[in-house]
Each structure stands twice: as C-alpha cells, then as structure tokens.
Amino acid sequence: MAPKQPDIFTQAVTTSGGELIDLGPDTRGLIWLxxxxxxxLDDVLEANPQLNWVQLPWAGVDAFSELLARRGRPGLIFTSAKGCFAEPVAEHAIMLAQALLRYLPRRARATSWDSTFLGISMYNKRLVIVGxxxxxxxxxxxxxxxxxxxxIVRRSGVPVPGAHxxxxxxxxxxxxxxxxxxxxAAALTxxxxxxxxxxxxxxMKPSAAFVNIARGALxxxxxxxxxxxSGHLVGAATDVTDPEPLPDGHPLWTAPNMLITPHMADTPEMTAPLLAERVRRNVAAYLAxxxxxxxxxxSLGY
Structure with missing residues (x-):
C-alpha cells in the first residue's frame, strides 16, 4: 500500500484476508492512495514488473491517463473507485440543480427583499445526463x-436501466x-x-439549468x-473547474447566476469509508x- 497506510485501509486489507508487506519481489497487488x-507510481511500476493489480484512489482516472497508456499490458489490471462515490456525488448534483431551479444564486446574493416570485419545480421535468x-x-x-x-447520453448508446x-x-x-x-457526469477523456x-x-432552453459534477475540462x-x-440559462452550477483550483478573479466567480462549490461533492470524510469498502471487496475477490x-x-481512459 502506497504512499501511505491510513488505518481504515490497512484494516480493509487485513479483514479481507490480505497481508500488507513491504514493496518487493513478492508483492503482487498495490493499493495506490x-x-x-x-x-x-510510474517508478514503482517500472521497478516491479511482477505486479498484476493496482487499485487507484478515485473514480476518475484522467490524472493517470498517460501512465495507463504507457504501462497498460496483459496481466496487469488497474481498478478505480468508479461507482464508489456515486451516492454523495449524485446527491450533490441534485442539490445544485434544485438550487438553480429555485434561483438560489440570485437569492443568496440579494441585499434586499425581492417580491418577484421566481422558482421552478423539478417535478415532471426533463433531465439529460451526459454520462x-x-x-x-x-x-x-x-x-x-x-x-x-x-x-442518458453515453458513448455506446446501450440502454441504461431506469432511463426513459x-x-x-x-x-x-x-x-x-x-x-x-x-x-x-461523464469521465474526462x-x-x-x-x-x-x-x-x-x-x-439549451433559456429556462434550463446546467450542472457539471464530473470534471472541469468537460x-x-x-x-x-x-x-x-447573455442571460441564456436560468443558471449554472459546478463542483469542478478548469483550471482547478479556480484562480481568484476568474470570470466564472462573477458570472451571473453561477454557483460554484470547491470540489466538495465527495469530501474525504465521505469517500474514505467508501473507498475502504471497495478495497476490502477487491482484495477478497483478488485472493479468491x-x-x-x-x-x-x-484504451478508453475509464
């Protein structure tokens, strides 16, 4: 396990029947945190060709895209946390969408009572999810x-259960x-x-709300x-930006009806137990x- 070994991940490995050892010729699996x-990590893979499984820490692996292209080979499996953090991230996405429909960016910045009755309910609306x-x-x-x-808009077009x-x-x-x-909510490739x-x-309709919950560069x-x-869109919200962190003074900060959260849809408090559970299940599956x-x-980047 590298580059650090928090107790929650150590326990995930040992309770699933795995053994933590120093990186060396006998190491077969690596949990990269x-x-x-x-x-x-590139150096570790270069020096340890015997590794046949690497667990990566996040759902999106765009930070590792060049490494994956260079180090991908038969017999070496990379796994990510995709799906692990779906619940808190989806929760955050819906919260942002509802905030836009209820005009909260405008309301939050108001300095006087606004008697204009504005607000859109999410009930019976049409939602497009990219990803x-x-x-x-x-x-x-x-x-x-x-x-x-x-x-749902996806690369393959294969039907997704629950989508109309x-x-x-x-x-x-x-x-x-x-x-x-x-x-x-797509992977960045x-x-x-x-x-x-x-x-x-x-x-998009002028009354549409736009949310990015995935990667800023999308x-x-x-x-x-x-x-x-231009006033086109009821508003936009994003938990991710490009560049990230978003610099002070960037035009996004002051764009009308813009709501920005600083990549907090999946905080460490939320994600650590979820990733540890993925590690526990994957170690058990690997051993079995x-x-x-x-x-x-x-080849796909996700």
Whole structure:
C-alpha cells in the first residue's frame, strides 16, 4: 500500500484476508492512495514488473491517463473507485440543480427583499445526463420520486436501466433543446474534453439549468461565462473547474447566476469509508480469483 497506510485501509486489507508487506519481489497487488503523485507510481511500476493489480484512489482516472497508456499490458489490471462515490456525488448534483431551479444564486446574493416570485419545480421535468456511470445511475434512482423524464447520453448508446431514453454521444445535440436540466457526469477523456461548448449551450432552453459534477475540462468555461452573461440559462452550477483550483478573479466567480462549490461533492470524510469498502471487496475477490470491481480499460481512459 502506497504512499501511505491510513488505518481504515490497512484494516480493509487485513479483514479481507490480505497481508500488507513491504514493496518487493513478492508483492503482487498495490493499493495506490494518492491521486496527484503519478510520477512515483510510474517508478514503482517500472521497478516491479511482477505486479498484476493496482487499485487507484478515485473514480476518475484522467490524472493517470498517460501512465495507463504507457504501462497498460496483459496481466496487469488497474481498478478505480468508479461507482464508489456515486451516492454523495449524485446527491450533490441534485442539490445544485434544485438550487438553480429555485434561483438560489440570485437569492443568496440579494441585499434586499425581492417580491418577484421566481422558482421552478423539478417535478415532471426533463433531465439529460451526459454520462452513464455510477453517478448517473444514482441520479436516476434519486430523481424517481420527482417523476422526471431521464435521458442518458453515453458513448455506446446501450440502454441504461431506469432511463426513459438512452442515446449515443453523437445525438447529444438532438436531446438538449428539450432539457429542463442538464447534468454532466461523464469521465474526462480525449473524446469528452469540452463536450459542452457554445453550440451546446445555444441549443439549451433559456429556462434550463446546467450542472457539471464530473470534471472541469468537460465544459468550455469561456462559453459558459458568455452564455450566463447573455442571460441564456436560468443558471449554472459546478463542483469542478478548469483550471482547478479556480484562480481568484476568474470570470466564472462573477458570472451571473453561477454557483460554484470547491470540489466538495465527495469530501474525504465521505469517500474514505467508501473507498475502504471497495478495497476490502477487491482484495477478497483478488485472493479468491474472482472478477474485480471498477476495472479500468486503459484504451478508453475509464
């Protein structure tokens, strides 16, 4: 386990029948707990060709994309935390969407009582989710009581359980004009970078709410600022930015009806127990020769 060994992860390994040992010729599996220290992991893989399983710490593996492309080989399995943090992230996404529909960015900045009655209910609305992973599926489950019509946009177009409609990525622009809420919950790859730009924003209804809960680089932030400044969209909210952290003075901070949370949809308090449970199950599966959860396809980047 590297580069550190918090007790919760140590217990996850040992209670599932695994043994923690110093990295060496007898090491077969590695739990990597840093999302930012890609270089050291590359060095570890170079020096330890006997490794056949690496557990990565987060659902998104874009930080490791070059490493995955370089180090991916038959016999070496990478797993991520995809699906682990779906519940808190989906919860946060819906909270942001409802805040926009109820005009909370404007209300929160008000300095006097506004008697204008503005607000949109989520009930019976049309929701487009870009992405079909664990977060998207949890959003589908959580919005069911709202009688929301859900459209999923995914690379393959294969139907997603619970969604009323699933379309492939090349049909994204076809479904945007009818959306009341658009939530981006996709993995960041070379194909999805800036998947939402000026043309996509122009296709959305002026009354639509836009939420990015995945990665900042999925959205053209310049186009987003221009869209909000023009008054097109009821508002936008994001838990992620590009660049991140978002610098002081960046136009997104002051864009009209913009709501920003600082990558807090899945705080360490929430994620540590969830990742530890994924580690526990994967160690048990690894020892028993069963399929692992969250397997990453290096060629796809997720």
């Amino acid at each position: 840093s999302n930012s220290r890609v270089g050291p 079909a992973g664990g977060v998207a599926r949890e959003i589908i489950r959580l919005v069911e009581p709202y009688r929301v019509h859900v459209t 409609l699933t379309v492939s990525s090349d049909q994204l622009r076809d479904v945007l004009p009818d959306a009341d809420v658009v939530i981006v 070379t194909d999805t970078r800036n998947i939402i730009g000026r043309e996509e924003f122009d296709l 959205v053209d932030s310049v186009a987003l600022v221009e869209t909000l400044t 020769g069963r399929p692992l959860e969250g397997v990453v396809d290096p």
